[in-house]
Amino acid sequence: MAMVRRLSREEIASRIARELRDGSFVNLGIGLPTLVADRIPEGIEVVLHSENGILNIGPRPPAGEEDWDLVNAGKDPISLLRGGSFFDSSLSFIMMRGGHLDCSILGAYQVSDKGDLANWSMGAGDDLPGVGGAMDLAVGAREIWVMMEHVTKQGAPRIVSECTLPLTALGVVTRIFTDLAVLDVTSRGLRLREIVEGLDAQSLQELTAAPIALEGKQRPLHP
Template sequence: MMIKPKEHKGWSRDRMAELAAQDIPDGSYVNLGIGIPELVAKYVPEGREFIYHTENGLLGMGPAPEAGNEDPELINAGKKAVTAMPGASYFHHGDSFTMIRGGHIDVCVLGAMQISETGNLANWSTGVPDAIPAVGGAMDLVAGVKTIFVISQHTTKTGVAKLVKDCSYPLTGKNVVTRVYTDLAVIDITHEGFRVRQLAPGVSFEDVCEKTDAPLLPIKKD
């Protein structure tokens, strides 16, 4: 007798990225973090234009190339092969961080280890003695970019909540996250705490509450 595998509730990584792209205003200068956030480059809503920035020195980054068409000298900050859009420009790493620190990037989409109900972000280290730090440009990004979105699985692989009342890991930035996109829901950071904006198909408010280590407010009715 064959046992049907348990169906996973919630959105795929690509759908999470697509939802985030839908919330980016037309004409925005956008930086994408490593991991799931990189997928956002695939989803530019019709009628909108985003100018993607990568901190290793490219403005006008396009999506990943088709297999076999990679250029080893055209990569993003995560060392993944990318393409360049018409009109793209290349520049020094120092100039790239001047753009970030100077407030010239509108939106940044990052991954996370933990997000607190006040918008604190921890995404570079678990703080344990043998942890490999991976801060990259994240601290500069959360300090210099106008709007910070986070895309992340709602829990770790072992089921530990990533959305928490207070972060226990070393912080990347305080009060910086605006909105979180997980496989279960889109959640806003408000003055009142976490508020659900949208639920994934087949996912209930109670499902999300069960996997969130902080109070959760329901979808606000107009």
């Protein structure tokens, strides 16, 4: 494969932020998805939700101005926008389970071409003791978008035909954003929407362990 410029994690977050709909309620999962809070475009109102009981999260505060009593579910410092609110876990999970979130943006270890999601365990002995709120988010939000790098540090595909890691939920992922491409998960499998400049579809397929359909013209993926 020719050398291509992969998107940084921050650039993936910027691309996702441009896709968010004005007026939507969006959960940001732990890890990479929290970067999206810093990149909401001007003029777009998106109410960000955190599993630990916060609505209307703002961007990360500047270094030295953090309030460590104000953190998201991943214990990262956050700011709160005008009209923001706090509540207990029971109300937060009612929002998550009750279909009140338009979209949840989650990280993942693996995603299948059927939308199966594996994002809580690598199957190792030192993993978290349980799936936590990831399962509730995966089945409760109206749409599930995944944000991840296309392959592991060892070069293994994260997008597969069958997940081999412990599953979070079956058939829930609707869109995948990676450092190389944007793909939709459809009833017929994966459909390529955007691809980084300098990378052809065949080379992307070689990095993806599931078939990718090429329907119509693919747009270039920009940060």
